[in-house]
Amino acid sequence: MKAYLYKGYTVLADQAPEGAEEIAFGKTAQADTILRLYEGGYEDPSAYIVNRPQFIEAPHFGVRGLMDDGQGLSEAYAPFRVSLTEHRIIAVNTSWEGWEYRLHHPGVPSRLPARVQIIGLGDVGHTCLMALKLLGGDLIGDIGIYDVLDPAIERWAFEMEQCVWSFSGEAMPRVHRLEKEDLFRHTDIVIFAATRGIAQPGEEVDDVRRDQYLKNAPMVAEYARLARDRDYDGMFIMLSDPVERLAQVAWRQSNLNEAGVFDGQGLRPEQVEGYGLGVMHARAGSVMPSYIKHGRAYGRHGEGLILANDITAYDDQLSQDLSQRVATLNMELRRIGYKPFVGPAVSSGALSLLSRLRGERHYSAVFMDGVYYGVPLRTRNGLPALEYLNLDQQLCDRLIEGVAQLKAEIEADEGI
Secondary structure, three states, rough: EEEEEEOOOEEEEEOOOOOEEEEHHHHHHOOOOOEEEEEEHHHOOEEEEEEOOOOOOOOOHHHHEEEEEOOOOOHHHHHHHHHHHHOOEEEEEEEOOOOOOOOOOOOOOOOOOOEEEEEOHHHHHHHHHHHHHHOOOOOEEEEEEEEEOHHHHHHHHHHHHHHOOOOOOOOOOOOEOOHHOOOOOOEEEEOOOOOOOOOOOOOOOOOOOHHHHHHHHHHHHHHHHHHHHHHOEEEEEEEEHHHHHHHHHHHHHHHHHOOOOOOOOOOOOEEEOOOOOOHHHHHHHHOOOOHHOEEEEOOOOOOOEEEEEOOOOOOOHHHHHHHHHHHHHHHHHHOOOOOOOOOOOOOOOHHHHHHHHHHHOOOEEEEEEEEEEEEEOOOOEEEEEEEEEEOOHHHHHHHHHHHHHHHHHHHHHOOO
């Protein structure tokens, strides 16, 4: 690997880009942004933050890389210590179509106060709206709301207009109605919370998540293609279930041309995230209070959830028991006649988004190993920066198996 000056940018690469000028290796660490170019295939996103020494030399964004192997900076990479800490090294995967655009725009555009749109004002959508209205005044400027049912838009625009401080004058996001033609325009973040035909408490459904997938996937595909048509460059956050599967649908469908061929001209992998783990983390803490301090959640919202009871003192059997218990905890509320939507809307939805905007650690399903998989991370410069920990090998094995199972499920459903 050598250092180059390429189109005005400081880059590290295994092979010199055409027209690049080689420069002193150690001198690159002084650059405001360092781009690590590599050919990573289609299982890594097009761009992400490098924040561990081993990934300067061998970039990777996947579950195998979640474990911090304790590797320090070798003498050759010592000048990059500050760059790593300050999240100034960005990996750019040259396998993706249009990768040179990432040189100029490596991250998803972001601004504060953010402009947000919510698609779907059912139980989860309107509860997320209320939480963002009440808590997001310092981070969100306005929230546009849309639903296929016009009375729902009218209702929630009316209700939110009347939620104000009486005398303090503290800022709150402005809520306004949208028409379909307004979607994916003049906005930074789109939250997709629309659903079709969720099973009511007491209804018999063999596989609730699969039933949701089959009903919701065609609707997600429709809006994903709309994002493509409008050259949308902001965030597309999936809040509808099954979160991880539908995030995959949104990304892939936006990248299919009229002939149904993948062309990479739609949403970039890092533009799409799925918010489903926040509430699983909260539920784990309600079942096992000691979990909240050092526990972690990974994987999927519901079946496929992988919890670690304590990352400093991992107990594999206890963690598996906790995962199984929490994955089905929502059924307890359904058994008494209620749908469990407040926790997902607030913990997974609103609070995760606000943490993202603040640059704080939160849970999100991001594109890694070719699928959308839930992990703890932070957002830096509009790009994901994974949390690397000294994870127990048994936990790592569970994560690798979890990704493999998700891939197999996706492949089995291809064509549906």
